[in-house]
Amino acid sequence: MSVTPTDAELVQQALGGSQAAHHALVARYATPAVNLATRMVQDRALAEDLAQEAFVRAFERLSTYDQKRRFASWFFQILHNVTIDHLRHKRPAIVSLDGLEEAGHPGVPATSLGGAPDALAEQAALVRAVDAALSRIRPEYREAVVLRYREDLSVQEIADTMSVPVGTVKIYLYRARKELASILSEQGWSNAPKSGD
Amino acid sequence: MPNERQWLQAELSGEDDLAEMLFAHVVAEIPPIEAGPDFVGRTAQAAWRSRTRRRFVKALAGVVAVLSIGFAAFGSIYELRGLAVALIARGAAVFSHWLVWLLTSAGAGVRWWWIAERIGTAVSGTFVAPSLVAAVAAMEMIALLAIVALKQLVHEG
Numbered sequence: 001m002s003v004t005p006t007d008a009e010l011v012q013q014a015l016g017g018s019q020a021a022h023h024a025l026v027a028r029y030a031t032p033a034v035n036l037a038t039r040m041v042q043d044r045a046l047a048e049d050l051a052q053e054a055f056v057r058a059f060e061r062l063s064t065y066d067q068k069r070r071f072a073s074w075f076f077q078i079l080h081n082v083t084i085d086h087l088r089h090k091r092p093a094i095v096s097l098d099g100l101e102e103a104g105h106p107g108v109p110a111t112s113l114g115g116a117p118d119a120l121a122e123q124a125a126l127v128r129a130v131d132a133a134l135s136r137i138r139p140e141y142r143e144a145v146v147l148r149y150r151e152d153l154s155v156q157e158i159a160d161t162m163s164v165p166v167g168t169v170k171i172y173l174y175r176a177r178k179e180l181a182s183i184l185s186e187q188g189w190s191n192a193p194k195s196g197d
Numbered sequence: 198m199p200n201e202r203q204w205l206q207a208e209l210s211g212e213d214d215l216a217e218m219l220f221a222h223v224v225a226e227i228p229p230i231e232a233g234p235d236f237v238g239r240t241a242q243a244a245w246r247s248r249t250r251r252r253f254v255k256a257l258a259g260v261v262a263v264l265s266i267g268f269a270a271f272g273s274i275y276e277l278r279g280l281a282v283a284l285i286a287r288g289a290a291v292f293s294h295w296l297v298w299l300l301t302s303a304g305a306g307v308r309w310w311w312i313a314e315r316i317g318t319a320v321s322g323t324f325v326a327p328s329l330v331a332a333v334a335a336m337e338m339i340a341l342l343a344i345v346a347l348k349q350l351v352h353e354g
Contacts, residue, residue: 022248023241030232030240038230048233052240059244060251123226126201131227149224174213177220181208190205 007071015062026055029072032151033079039142040083042135050086054079073157076147080161087139126189133183141176144169201226 005013005024013021033054037047058065058078065074134142140162147153147161148169155173159166184190204219 019241019245022244023237026241026244027237030237031229034232034236035229044230044233047230048236051232052236052243055240056244056247059248123201127223127226130201130223134227145224149221150227150229173217177208177216180220181205181216184205185209189202190209 008067011062011065011067011071014059022059025071029055029075032072033075035150036076036079036143036146037083039134039146040139041086046086050082051079054082057082070153070157072151073153073161076151076153077161077163080143080163126184129184129187129189130180133180133187136183137176137179141172141179144172145176148173 005021007025007028010021010025010028014025030051033051034044034047037050037054038044041047041050054075058075061078065071134145143162144158147158148155153161155166155169158169162169164172181190201219201223204216204223207216207219
């Protein structure tokens, strides 16, 4: 019976020169990295380039990785720095839902949610609306939301990743929620049930 | 599965703890933006190539460093050898000049020493025999007095 190796074990093997370990680490963090980078730069092709750059940098500095820390937190910090370096040179445009789909986001299929067809359609539409609204809030709010609620990083880990105080992360998360709620309310989602998009 | 509308209602009614919990579910339902099908292979290969290149550059830098140190050491020894020969030649020239000067100075010194010794001997001889000098001086004084007295007598006569 094969046991899935932990991140720390893969790091050890990678440091020992295992190409398979490199491959396994990339495979494990490819989607989280591309997801986070795409949320930040709103361009999937560019996000893949940035994610690749982050992986290359991470492997170059693998010997400096402190194994007391979660690999995810350490890696996302590198990705954050790579992405911020890019954004400093070019501020991202705020894109619409269509723009995000053009950027490579598959959107929310109604079949991925459980329940009655009408409710499913409405739920899928609302999730899509939240997804689209995410692209309209500040990039640092988006990053904090993705790291907290998708990648399950703690507030402290997000603070380390983004190089900001813990209090600032809490404010980002709070304001992100409020802004998303405000955007959705403006679109009428807080009033009556709505079907489709 | 929590209703997304519940989150929105909780958010708008200010129930922060509930809103945060429901929001976590809403975000979890958003499908992630997947990496492209060739992303993993391409990235793993790029990372591996970078590692290989880095190791090669490191090894090359090590070889260059060792060669540089070797050349520097060899050059230093070669240059120092020339310097040592120049120093020895210069030292020999200075030493020979110093020896000639020393011998010349010694000759002059011996000559001056001899003159000084003669003067010293004369002076010390004078001080060693003061009675003879006194006798001569007394005789001269007596002769002088006799001449003066003779002149007085001639005047009076």
